[in-house]
Amino acid sequence: MGVAAAIFLIVVLFVFREIQHNRELYRMSRLVSAAEAQRRQSQELLRLELVREARIVAEFQTQRYSNSFSPPLLADFALSVQRR
Amino acid sequence: MTALRASPGNGRFARVAILAWLTFAGLAAVEWRLIKLQVLRHEELEEKAEEYRFTTRADQSWRGQIQDRNGIPLALTMPVKDVYTDLAVWTNRVGVLAHVVGPLLGMDSRRLEQYVNQRVGGRTQATAKDKPGVLLLKQGISPGEWLSIQGALNGETFGLNTNRLPSRKRRLLRTFRRWTLFAVDDQRRYLPYDSSLAQVLGFVGTGTNGHLLQGKWGLEAYLDDILSGRNGLCASSQDAAGNELAFCRSTDLAAADGARVVLTIDLPLQRIVEQALARALSCWKPSNASCVVIRPATGEILAMATAPAFCPQQPGGSPAATWRNRVISDRNEVGSVFKVITLATALDRGVVNLDQPIFCENGRWVYKRTSLRDDDHHYGILSVRECLVKSSNIGFAKIGLMVGTNGLYDSIIKFGFNQPTGLPLPYETAGFIRPPADWSAISITRLAIGHELAVSQMELAMAYAAIANDGRLLRPMLVRQVDHSDGTLWARYEPRMVRAVVQPETARQVRQVMREVVEQGTGKLAALPGNSAAGKTGTAQKSDGHRYLPGRLYCSFVGMLPADRPELVIAVAVDEPANAGYGGTVAAPVFREIAEQAVALYNIPQDKNPGLLPAPFPIRRRNSDPGMVALGQ
Numbered sequence: 050m051g052v053a054a055a056i057f058l059i060v061v062l063f064v065f066r067e068i069q070h071n072r073e074l075y076r077m078s079r080l081v082s083a084a085e086a087q088r089r090q091s092q093e094l095l096r097l098e099l100v101r102e103a104r105i106v107a108e109f110q111t112q113r114y115s116n117s118f119s120p121p122l123l124a125d126f127a128l129s130v131q132r133r
Numbered sequence: 134m135t136a137l138r139a140s141p142g143n144g145r146f147a148r149v150a151i152l153a154w155l156t157f158a159g160l161a162a163v164e165w166r167l168i169k170l171q172v173l174r175h176e177e178l179e180e181k182a183e184e185y186r187f188t189t190r191a192d193q194s195w196r197g198q199i200q201d202r203n204g205i206p207l208a209l210t211m212p213v214k215d216v217y218t219d220l221a222v223w224t225n226r227v228g229v230l231a232h233v234v235g236p237l238l239g240m241d242s243r244r245l246e247q248y249v250n251q252r253v254g255g256r257t258q259a260t261a262k263d264k265p266g267v268l269l270l271k272q273g274i275s276p277g278e279w280l281s282i283q284g285a286l287n288g289e290t291f292g293l294n295t296n297r298l299p300s301r302k303r304r305l306l307r308t309f310r311r312w313t314l315f316a317v318d319d320q321r322r323y324l325p326y327d328s329s330l331a332q333v334l335g336f337v338g339t340g341t342n343g344h345l346l347q348g349k350w351g352l353e354a355y356l357d358d359i360l361s362g363r364n365g366l367c368a369s370s371q372d373a374a375g376n377e378l379a380f381c382r383s384t385d386l387a388a389a390d391g392a393r394v395v396l397t398i399d400l401p402l403q404r405i406v407e408q409a410l411a412r413a414l415s416c417w418k419p420s421n422a423s424c425v426v427i428r429p430a431t432g433e434i435l436a437m438a439t440a441p442a443f444c445p446q447q448p449g450g451s452p453a454a455t456w457r458n459r460v461i462s463d464r465n466e467v468g469s470v471f472k473v474i475t476l477a478t479a480l481d482r483g484v485v486n487l488d489q490p491i492f493c494e495n496g497r498w499v500y501k502r503t504s505l506r507d508d509d510h511h512y513g514i515l516s517v518r519e520c521l522v523k524s525s526n527i528g529f530a531k532i533g534l535m536v537g538t539n540g541l542y543d544s545i546i547k548f549g550f551n552q553p554t555g556l557p558l559p560y561e562t563a564g565f566i567r568p569p570a571d572w573s574a575i576s577i578t579r580l581a582i583g584h585e586l587a588v589s590q591m592e593l594a595m596a597y598a599a600i601a602n603d604g605r606l607l608r609p610m611l612v613r614q615v616d617h618s619d620g621t622l623w624a625r626y627e628p629r630m631v632r633a634v635v636q637p638e639t640a641r642q643v644r645q646v647m648r649e650v651v652e653q654g655t656g657k658l659a660a661l662p663g664n665s666a667a668g669k670t671g672t673a674q675k676s677d678g679h680r681y682l683p684g685r686l687y688c689s690f691v692g693m694l695p696a697d698r699p700e701l702v703i704a705v706a707v708d709e710p711a712n713a714g715y716g717g718t719v720a721a722p723v724f725r726e727i728a729e730q731a732v733a734l735y736n737i738p739q740d741k742n743p744g745l746l747p748a749p750f751p752i753r754r755r756n757s758d759p760g761m762v763a764l765g766q
Contacts (some may be wrong), residue, residue, distance in 0.1 A: 074380045075372075081379035089318075091214040093276050096195065100323050103206040107325035110205070110400065 149237045188377060190679075192365030195618070196320060196346050197391030199334060199353075199360075201400040201432075202613055206352070208334055210346070211272040211323045214316035216282070219264055222312050223249055229292050230313055237282050238271050239316070245270075270314070279316050282443045286310055311364045321355075326524060328442040329407060330398065332458035333558070333611075336445035347632040350448070350456055352394070352611075355559050359615060359623075362391035362700060390618035397433035397613045401734055403449035409726045410440035417719055418711035423459040423590060424727065429693065429703045431628040433606030434556075435701070451695060452604075459592075459708070461554075461561040464587040467688045468673030469524045469655075470716070471583025473691075475533055475642045476521055478544035481604075481635040484535045487518040487642060491528045498527045505530055521646045522654035524670065533581025538569045541577060547634045548596040550588050554609050564588035583671060590689075594704035595636075597691045603637035605630050648696040659692050659721035663739035664732050667699070668692025668724065670716035675709065685709050690720035695740050696727050702725055 138404050170178060199208040223230055227249050235242030252268050274282075289308045293302055322337045323624065335351015343364055348357035365388030370381035410422045426436040439459045443451035453587045456488070457463065479485045493512035498505045520528030533541055545551070550564040565587040566580070579585040591609065599606040608629040616621040635643075647667035655670040671689040674681040689706040693699035703722040705727070 075378070078377070078379040082377055092195070096210060097204070099198075099209055099278065100211045103209055103323070103325040106205055110404065111324070122497075123484050 134431035137276070138462070140150070151761070169309055174603055186370045188369055188371045190367045190369075190377070190588075191343065192344055192367060192386075194320065194362035194364050194388040195390040196337070196344070197362065198393045200393065200395050201398045201403070202396060202435075203400065205400045206325060207330060207396070207398075207400070208322055208324050211318050212276055213319045214276060214279040214296050215269060215319045216271040216274060216314055216316050217267045217269055218249075218314055219312035220249070220253055222309060226291075230309075232272070233289055233291060234313060240271070250487040267546040273319065273321055276317075282314065283316075286314055299405055314709065315741065316329050322346060322446070324445055326400070326404075327446070328444050328608070328638060329400075330403060330438070330664065331442040331445050332439045332456060333396075333398070333544050335456075336448045349460065350445075350559075352396075352558060355557050356394055358610075360391040360394065362618065365389075375682045388720040392618065392623055393616040393620075394612055395616070397421060397428075397435065397610050398437070399435045403436040403438065403730060405730045405734070406436040406438045406540045406727055407442070409723050410438055413705075413707055413723045415718070419707045419713065419719075420709040421459055422705070422707045423463075424703065424705045424723070425460045425590060425594050426727070426731070427594050427598045427609065427704075429601035429607075429608065429699055429702050432595070432598065433610045433613070433628070435484045437611075454705050458558060458560075459706070460590045460704075461556060462589075463509055463556055463708075464562050464589045465706075466563055466673045466676070466709075467593060467687065467689055468583040468586055468594060468671040468716070469526075470669045470671030470689050470691050471586070471588075472521055472524065472529045472546055472581070473600065473643060473647065473669050474542065474545060475529055475536065475581040476517070476646065477548075477600060477635050477639055478541060479517075479532045479536050480642055481537060481544075481639040482540060484540075485517045485532055487646065488516050490514045490516055491520055491525075491531055493520070493525050495695070496527070497532070500530065500578055503575050505578060518646050520604065521669070522649045523588060524650075524655050529582045530578035533577045534724040535575075538572060538763045541580060542566070542569045542644065544634070545580070545586075547632065548599065549606055549631065550586075551593050554595055556591070556609055556611050558611065561591070562589055564592050564626065567759065591702050592705050593689075593691060594702055597693065597704065598607070598702045599634050600640045600647075601693045601702050602640075604633050604635040604640040606632055606634045644696055644699070648691075648708070651692065651696075655715070655717040656690065656721050657693070657726070658717060659690060659724045660734065661694065661725060661728055663741060664694055664728070664737060665696035665741050666692050666724075666728060668721070670721060672715040672717075686714070688714060688716040688719040690724045692721075694732070697740070700735065700737055701728070701731055703731075720743050 196210040200205050200206050218234070225324075227246055229531045231242045231246035231249060233241075235245045238245075249268065251478070264274045276726040287310055289310065291306065291313075294304055295306070297659065298306065331351075332352055335353040335355075336349055337346040337353050338349045340347035340361075342361070346361075348354035348360060353360065366384055366386045367377075367382060368384035370378045371379060406424050406426060410424055413419070413422045420440065423438060425434060425435065426439075427433065428435055437458070437460050439455075439457065440453050441451075443455040448456060480487070491514070493507060493515050495513055496507045496509075496511035500740075505527055509521065510525070512523065512525050512528070513527055515523060515528055517528070517532065519525075520532065536544070545566055551566050553561045553563045555561075567576070567585070572580075572585075575587050595606065595609055608631055610626055610628065612626055614625045617623050624652075647669055648665060650670070651666045651668050653661050656668050659666055659668050659670075668690055669689075669692070671687075673687045673689075674683070675685040675687055676682060687706065687708055687712060689704070691702070691704040693702045703724050705723045707719045707723065710719050
């Protein structure tokens with residue numbers, strides 16, 4: 050009787066351990082999914098920020114050249130063989 | 134009597150026996166069911182379970198940026214959301230849900246109701262983006278908009294009384310909130326400069342190659358593979374609620390974003406060129422105008438434009454003809470601009486020298502029973518130099534004869550004509566020049582003056598760039614560098630010389646004469662106030678393949694500055710100007726306008742005294758349009 054009870058207890062322990070292990074895996078899995086969602090969201094934000102910056106630069110460039118005959122500012126780029 | 138009465142022990146045994154039989158029968162039934170499920174239908178059910186459990190998800194890569202040479206983004210990818218609905222939740226509740234969803238998406242509730250009713254009733258065809266059982270309601274909303282829609286949806290009661298809601302209704306509310314609207318990630322190409330560089334960049338469309346976006350035209354199409362990157366793939370299992378079980382992943386391949394492509398284009402100069410072409414378009418009303426600016430020392434293309442342009446974000450809104458990058462896709466008989474090639478060939482071969490006299494037949498020459506004219510000019514004896522300055526057809530026809538058929542043809546091929554320049558752009562055309570075996574008796578006199586041939590503006594600009602570069606023909610460069618998405622260098626492109634086409638001294642002599650063309654000849658309207666320029670005008674009648682069409686001209690000017698050591702080569706073409714005109718009157722002012730601003734942009738020092746220069750007297754500025762120069766009355 051005592052042996053049977055012991056075996057039963059061991060089996061129950063194993064079952065609980067397995068359940069606990071699976072719950073842990075499931076929790077980790079959710080964490081991984083959440084982290085990936087977070088990464089995707091941060092990538093989206095980064096892209097949106099790039100678009101916002103590009104929009105500002107475009108606005109600046111458009112205003113810079115809107116007056117057709119006003120001499121434009123010097124570009125950052127200069128020809129390598131430029132003579133001053 | 135006593136024997137017939139059943140003993141209590143017998144009755145208990147019978148009950149136990151019946152119970153045992155029932156238990157056995159029950160267990161046998163369960164066993165049979167188990168055998169049926171696990172043995173007989175094992176494969177079928179396992180397949181079904183796997184089908185449900187197994188899930189794959191494509192991790193979409195981000196399409197790479199295209200930048201100008203200064204790092205200014207010209208095309209970039211922005212995240213957007215496509216909003217769908219699950220049609221199952223609409224059953225019997227179309228009115229209620231339309232009333233909720235309509236305002237959230239900025240749609241008319243009644244029209245939405247009709248739309249959903251039609252789809253539920255199967256009366257309208259599904260769109261390409263619709264999936265079975267779901268309906269696309271709105272495309273391309275920003276992630277921020279979607280967040281606010283989600284927030285509003287989570288507070289929505291859908292007409293249910295939320296006080297002490299029974300569990301069945303609570304589940305229903307959760308279903309409504311989860312599936313009435315849901316978003317799917319999408320991407321959109323954003324072009325900060327709208328139609329700027331439209332024909333070069335091209336446009337993207339919905340991907341048919343596994344990517345959300347696919348290049349359909351221009352650079353976007355040509356470099357689609359490296360701009361698209363590689364999608365990631367995640368193969369895994371999911372639980373009953375549809376949550377992915379990350380620990381069951383069998384494949385986990387991360388997405389590699391598309392590469393960043395850095396062009397040789399200089400956006401400020403590009404904008405200058407586009408504005409100049411836009412003004413030419415409004416002033417001369419041509420069918421189109423195009424321009425390319427090249428840095429001859431490296432072959433880099435600093436600007437390339439065709440007007441009218443189109444909006445790459447809505448290419449269908451403009452005629453397909455506006456999509457053409459005419460600098461590379463069109464080939465034309467170019468006329469007198471080609472005389473520079475003939476002159477360079479003749480000088481390089483020692484056939485003529487600049488001061489050699491040529492009799493120009495007083496304006497009309499009959500050769501092999503075919504007449505050739507110098508328009509309304511009656512030139513007598515002109516030096517070779519004057520032949521180019523005054524653009525004498527007869528003079529150059531005679532120079533062509535002196536060079537000879539094979540000599541001229543070989544030189545033309547050496548200058549890079551008749552073959553694509555190798556730009557990373559689709560639909561580049563090569564020039565068309567017949568081999569000498571197919572020439573008629575007078576062909577050489579016509580090819581020498583830029584007729585009986587068709588060349589692209591790109592080929593012509595590169596040939597002029599060779600002259601500007603002391604006779605060295607370079608391969609044109611449009612892509613300067615390609616970087617991986619993490620910023621590390623993938624490839625950097627260096628200038629590549631194709632071949633030396635003429636000797637440096639020949640190139641110098643040709644530039645010197647071209648300078649005279651601008652200062653005294655047909656290209657006076659291209660002259661700059663403080664900087665020297667060299668160039669050549671060209672006016673050619675267009676043909677329909679059988680005969681020349683009166684009044685339909687192809688006007689061009691190809692020039693370079695400064696004349697003695699050119700930094701820039703600018704080729705301008707104005708196709709079929711409505712008010713007629715010549716290359717010298719239509720295209721040369723466009724050159725001047727671009728060159729003037731390029732001088733300021735690149736701080737090119739003045740190399741001539743503006744006071745000594747005659748003002749180009751036919752030019753006056755119109756009061757109504759101060760930006761455009763026009764001919765005097």
